[in-house]
Amino acid sequence: xxxxxxxxxxxxxxxxxxxxxxxxxxxxxxxxxxxxxxxxxxxxxxxxxxxxxxxxxxxxxxxxxxxxxxxxxxxxxxxxxxxxxxxxxxxxxxxxxxxxxxxxxxxxxxxxxxxxxxxxxxxxxxxxxxxxxxxxxxxxxxxxxxxxxxxxxxxxxxxxxxxxxxxxxxxxxxxxxxxxxxxxxxxxxxxxxxxxxxxxxxxxxxxxxxxxxxxxxxxxxxxxxxxxxxxxxxxxxxxxxxxxxxxxxxxxxxxxxxxxxxxxxxxxxxxxxxxxxxxxxxxxxxxxxxx
Amino acid sequence: xxxxxxxxxxxxxxxxxxxxxxxxxxxxxxxxxxxxxxxxxxxxxxxxxxxxxxxxxxxxxxxxxxxxxxxxxxxxxxxxxxxxxxxxxxxxxxxxxxxxxxxxxxxxxxxxxxxxxxxxxxxxxxxxxxxxxxxxxxxxxxxx
Numbered sequence: 001x002x003x004x005x006x007x008x009x010x011x012x013x014x015x016x017x018x019x020x021x022x023x024x025x026x027x028x029x030x031x032x033x034x035x036x037x038x039x040x041x042x043x044x045x046x047x048x049x050x051x052x053x054x055x056x057x058x059x060x061x062x063x064x065x066x067x068x069x070x071x072x073x074x075x076x077x078x079x080x081x082x083x084x085x086x087x088x089x090x091x092x093x094x095x096x097x098x099x100x101x102x103x104x105x106x107x108x109x110x111x112x113x114x115x116x117x118x119x120x121x122x123x124x125x126x127x128x129x130x131x132x133x134x135x136x137x138x139x140x141x142x143x144x145x146x147x148x149x150x151x152x153x154x155x156x157x158x159x160x161x162x163x164x165x166x167x168x169x170x171x172x173x174x175x176x177x178x179x180x181x182x183x184x185x186x187x188x189x190x191x192x193x194x195x196x197x198x199x200x201x202x203x204x205x206x207x208x209x210x211x212x213x214x215x216x217x218x219x220x221x222x223x224x225x226x227x228x229x230x231x232x233x234x235x236x237x238x239x240x241x242x243x244x245x246x247x248x249x250x251x252x253x254x255x256x257x258x259x260x261x262x263x264x265x266x267x268x269x270x271x272x273x274x275x276x277x278x279x280x281x282x283x284x285x286x287x288x289x290x291x
Numbered sequence: 292x293x294x295x296x297x298x299x300x301x302x303x304x305x306x307x308x309x310x311x312x313x314x315x316x317x318x319x320x321x322x323x324x325x326x327x328x329x330x331x332x333x334x335x336x337x338x339x340x341x342x343x344x345x346x347x348x349x350x351x352x353x354x355x356x357x358x359x360x361x362x363x364x365x366x367x368x369x370x371x372x373x374x375x376x377x378x379x380x381x382x383x384x385x386x387x388x389x390x391x392x393x394x395x396x397x398x399x400x401x402x403x404x405x406x407x408x409x410x411x412x413x414x415x416x417x418x419x420x421x422x423x424x425x426x427x428x429x430x431x432x433x434x435x
Contacts, residue, residue, distance in 0.1 A: 023293060024293060024341065024346075025346060025348065026337065026340070026341035026346035026348075026351070027293050027296075027297065029337070029348050029351050029352055030294075030297045030334065030337050030338065030341060030346075030351070031296060031297040031300045032300070033330070033333065033334050033337065033351070033352070033355050034297045034298060034300045034301035034304070034334050035300040035301060035303065035304035036304065036330065036355075037301055037304070037327065037330040037331055037334050038300070038301035038302060038303065038304025038305035038306075038307075038308070039304040039305065039307065039308040040323065040326055040327040040330050041305055041327045041330075041331070042304070042305040042306070042307075042308035042309040043308050043313065043315050043323055043327075044315075044320070044323040044324040044326070044327040045309065046308070046309060046313075046314065046315070047314075047315045047316075047317055047319065047320035047323055047324075048320055048324065050314070050317050050320075051317045051320050
């Protein structure tokens with residue numbers, strides 16, 4: 001008992017609660033408050049669980065997936081509609097074309113422009129480039145960052161497709177299709193999440209690029225030292241395959257080719273006329289002189 | 292012994308609410324958490340007071356209520372002001388809880404505690420520790 005504080009406290013307790021009393025004086029308040037505290041903690045935990053569930057996107061994955069599937073179905077349906085409308089349009093135009101020689105000429109021109117725009121199927125010789133992800137995996141003992149970088153090189157990216165198409169275009173290829181998507185003036189090849197999209201349509205590997213042009217020139221353009229084919233082959237020879245073909249048929253572009261913001265600049269003669277009154281008077285004066 | 296009954300009351304309260312259908316709107320989640328922390332602080336403060344024999348009913352109950360109310364009000368005010376006051380409130384409560392728990396522990400494991408005579412505790416070392424606690428206690432007047 002050489003601790004005075006302890007001694008007093010014990011004696012205090014003993015004075016305060018006689019042996020006859022059922023419970024020490026702190027018992028009921030503390031018990032009730034502990035009970036209330038328990039309810040508080042339980043309520044807080046429950047609320048936090050709810051908050052956590054609502055904040056995390058994992059709970060909305062199913063909703064997102066559903067919306068995604070819905071939108072994709074709608075898109076496919078609308079693309080089919082576009083295709084059928086284009087065919088209908090073609091039939092109607094041909095029908096009109098038969099009526100008069102002028103119409104026939106116009107239809108011929110239209111067909112040519114449609115062909116150039118890529119909204120008709122085309123055929124011709126060319127090459128087929130098949131790109132696919134490597135089945136190789138990085139060795140297990142590498143650090144995770146290095147391993148992730150290495151894994152990335154085993155996958156075909158949008159950039160690889162872009163480089164192949166670009167190279168072939170530079171070598172004079174006239175028409176392209178990636179899988180079943182025709183590459184036209186408005187085509188974008190890009191990566192959206194795990195999939196590569198061409199014309200906004202997600203593709204699945206292997207990626208087959210068909211290009212119409214001179215097969216020899218095209219395949220040689222890809223075989224340039226330091227080119228895309230060499231780079232991919234260094235990683236894994238199975239990632240790129242190039243085949244020449246004598247007869248390729250490329251599908252037509254199924255989307256819409258509508259320009260909302262750009263308009264053709266008016267004819268050169270038109271702009272000359274509207275440019276200024278001076279040039280007109282000069283012209284007439286010159287004309288007078290010659291006469 | 293009685294302390295264990297009080298603790299059981301807390302567990303019962305917890306289970307009652309946790310498995311009931313009572314749901315607090317998530318907007319009040321932060322307030323509820325800070326209130327629970329304040330409550331924990333007062334109850335442990337009360338236990339410590341009971342342990343040291345300084346327990347006063349009125350002080351304990353008013354302490355519980357003010358701690359909870361002030362904590363919630365401060366949190367609310369901090370949210371209005373864009374200052375995360377609840378962090379500071381939480382810090383203070385956790386600090387006090389730790390301190391009170393350590394004091395309770397010293398008293399529980401003290402040689403002079405008759406119910407712990409069977410424990411093989413070295414007397415001399417325990418005495419030094421208790422006197423340390425005593426200094427700490429006296430520097431802070433009544434805490435419940």
